Amino acid sequence: MGDVARLAGVSTQTVSRVVNGEPYVTEPKKDAVLAAMRELGYRPNAAARAMKRGDFKTIGVLYRTLRSVGNRKALEGIVDAAAAHGYSTVLIPTTTTRSSYPPGALEQSSIDVAIVIVSSSLGGDVEVPPYLPVPTVVLSSGAPERASSVSIDETSGAREVVAHLLGLGHRTVHHLAGPERSIPARARENAWREALIEAGCPVPEVVRGDWSAESGYEATRALLATQRPTALFAGNDQMALGAYRALFEAGLRIPEDVSVVGCDNIDESVSFPPPLTTLLMDWDLIGRQALQAALGMLDDPTPSTLTIPSTLIVRASTGPAPAP
Template sequence: MADVARLAGVSPQTVSRVANNRTNVEEATRERVLAAMRALGYQPNIAARALATGRFGTIGVISFTLNRYGNVRTLDGITTAARAEGFSISLVGVTALTHQEVNDAFTRLTTQAVDGVVIIESEVLDMRSLRLPPGVPVVISDGHGGEEFPAVDSDQAGGARLATEHLLDLGHPTVWHVAGPPDSNSARHRHASWRQTLERAGRPVPQVLFGDWTAESGYLIGGYLAALPEVSAVFAANDQMALGVIRALHEAGRAVPGDVSVVGFDDMPESAYFWPGLTTIRQDFDQGGRICVDILLEQIRMRRPAEKGMRVVPVELVVRGSSASWRGA
């Protein structure tokens, strides 16, 4: 640090402020110090910084699987927000989202020295049964923290309502639903909201059909739906299953949206390039990640627990070519 200070023509205290990403340094001075660091190959001593500040500059993330679009985008949102605040990410995957696996993963993260932990609760988990060591801030993403932890999630129920109402407003007598797995938090909320929306509208509630988030499961269910002449509108719980449904309908000779309208959920980047372009519900994963990190940093910096409860991230309906007015029987 003294060598950097001499080369940059500043005090060691200024070098320390730059190394710790403090804001009370003029931009020209900061650039000069950073240039000196690069020239000398200077790397801050993380252990010494942790002893001095009580922080490690790392946020831990526990996730069940990264082969699902929602989990990957959630992790990306958290990583982007953490990096903007000068924090890195330490990821621990679990083979099953059970209490024992989560407790073990939490222990591994805390032994690696993290300042806080985000649990991506893609499957239903009873937070009351977790036995997490005290003292490390925790935020639940894509799930419900109950009375134990603050939580952040997209407006799953609101999105399903928007999708179902959109199809009803187009004149369809009812809406069939391709749901996600029953043990998924988001799938449960979307399924329940779809049903409640139909019931409030006084419409028949068809049999729910469960997929596993993959296009293949949507394709298999789509083959079944294509054989039912009364099916005119389908709400799939994610875009990948919607893609499979559309493929099966096309193969059966049922036009989308001429014969059957299809709406998805997520707004994957590829959804605009489906044939036809997919009407879907857009989730703001980046905003969700920012809120998770903001909640953790509030606890880390203020050294006080965050307010419990759910922070809901708004969603929006994106209308494209896969939905159209009902043509009648």
């Protein structure tokens, strides 16, 4: 900048004003500065300018895993929305242990705001850094008071699934749940159990997977070894796909013998044989709303809470309960 100022015959302050698009620079001086910049090949250092202003135009996304469909889709929503607002996105992986956080995960990052994708713990607080140097949004209903939260209404969705299946005449609904430490899995499981109790229906023992199709297959095989369900609510669409395979191998038809409902509405769910009834969890929208909340905290740091409803999409995998 000093070289540009000397060549243009102006002060470094004038060069700074031209670089930052500030007013109060005469056209002749502005033209001289721009000509000197071109001649010297000068380009403003964006990082240095950001450090001076405290404005990095960067979103930090803290995550533990991106294996799940929900986490990946939420990240896509964050990245797309950030780009639309002129922000870049940096990924900050957390540790795999439940109680520790990488030292300086946020303090040493050149970011304006942070979005935390909570995945596995039962309390959002343990996945949020103990010190928040920038406005922070947590993708979980379990966010600490110092952070904003954006989440999906897991409870009403699971209740809607149970009501749908009981309305088809099924005596009860079996549940293929996700990992026990998962916040969404526990929320869906609790809502499923409460809905059955309130309806006066038997509450079967839960079988559990790890969100993968293979785990859904193994869990359903174990279930079929001791019981013959007529309705199965899987914690996500991948496990529902595994359940499809196990039911097919057992000679059972969907939905004539067993009705199956998934969760997430992945792109492939409409192509399952038959197309899968599933809960739409709009994770892309969750990511976009989280970005909006994060940017809003730059103007007003007061934490906010937003809960987005899920939607039951009924397809051909659910039908009337088979005759006794």
